[in-house]
Amino acid sequence: MSATVEPTSPHVMNTYGRLPIALSHGQGCRVWDTNGRAYLDGLGGIAVNTLGHNHPELVPALQDQVSKLIHSSNYYHVTGQEKLATKLTEISGLTNAFFCCTGLEANEAALKLARKFGHDKGIERPEIVVYEAAFHGRSIATLSATGNPKVQKGFGPL
Secondary structure, three states: OOOOOOOOOOOOOOOOOOOOOOEEEEEEOEEEEOOOOEEEOOOHHHHOOOOOEOOOOHHHHHHHHHHHOOOOOOOOOOHHHHHHHHHHHHHHOOOOOOOOOOHHHHHHHHHHHHHHHHHHOOOOOOOOOOOEOOOOOOOHHHHHHOEOHHHHOOOOOO
């Protein structure tokens, strides 16, 4: 008989409707729960784990980096970041790259850049087009851009 997992936790803020499973490990696009059941990972960590779990090239690269330096602020030059930025700008034809940790940060930066661009062009109230019923994040700016009233409820005025 398998153990059930409570869908809520008394000490973790309930930001999502949790499923009654706890994941223990993954390999590629599959994950396993603590009861040994396998699942196809259709979320990819909500789009942040697109290379899959336990990737044979990524794991050693991460282990190597963590053994040297786990994090470095942009107060310093980060050679790996600069190398990647160079490659991304060459591929995209853009002039620079902005690195961040989450989709919320990327969306927030895009909103700020669009507004700054508009202001620099003399537009007092730039308008930004977003998808209806889409989810852009949980900051005030990204909630304002989210066209889903259910997600916005309780956070107004936006």
